[in-house]
Amino acid sequence: MHLDYPMKKNGMYIIKKREFDDIGENLLKEYMPDVLEYPKAVDIMNLATECLYLDVKDMYITQDGSILGMIAFDDTEFTGYGIGLDEETLKLSAGTVLIDYSLWGNSNIGRRRYTLAHECSHWICHRPYHSPDKRTFEFRKNEAGSLIACRSENIEGVRSASAYSNYDDSDWEEWQADSLAAAILMPRKTFARAFADAMYEEGVRLRYLIKGDDIITERRVIHRLTEIFEVSHKAAQIRLKTLGLLRECSYDGRYDMIVWR
Ligand SMILES: [Zn+2]
Structure with a gap:
């Protein structure tokens, strides 16, 4: 899916809050138009795996549950924790999403779905920013790395108006992913x-x-x-x-x- 919005030199899109509704709607129109016809739940796992071709895996990303989701923009490795909290290293190919095990269970279905939508949104909005292939953005590879780790407070996040003035690119990334996740799950x-x-x-x-x-x-x-x-x-x-x-x-x-x- 191509985004036609202005972009900073470092590959970060400049997108207004209301424009996320358009991006979400265009995405759904392309892949699952029926959810725009009447109110119903978006099959976010299907959108992630069958439409965006992301690979979704589960592990304990941290021991304290502070990070709920991650996405790899390049082939890399990540060491987290298995079900028994033993260290476990996974090889991640570009487009792999990790969702924290703590989100399993019926009581967390909504938050798990939102986290997955948030990671899909990073994939849609932030590949140019993290792209290891485009020389224009080469410096980002070293500076930002090929993984985004999404902290609990940035998923379904509440932000005060005064916070925006202190935002750096990483804060804008999280804001953009959270805004688009809402637009996808709740058109x-x-x-x-x-x-x-x-x-x-x-x-x-x-x-x-x-x-x-x-x-x-x-x-x-x-x-x-x-x-x-x-x-x-x-x-x-x-x-x-x-x-x-x-x-x-x-x-x-x-x-x-x-x-x-
Ligand atoms: Zn994030």
């Missing part, structure tokens, strides 16, 4: 439609929710979305905020009632 139009349906079924006649105003309804609506899209509560909550469907307060200080109330 804007079907997610907004599912939200509107959930609000209707909960008997709420508002266009958006005010965070903390009615916690029970907020939880129930978000729960419906987590079941449809197979994402975590946190991922769905962040997506709602990004799309303006869960707000800190209404713009004018009053509730924005829709016309039929």
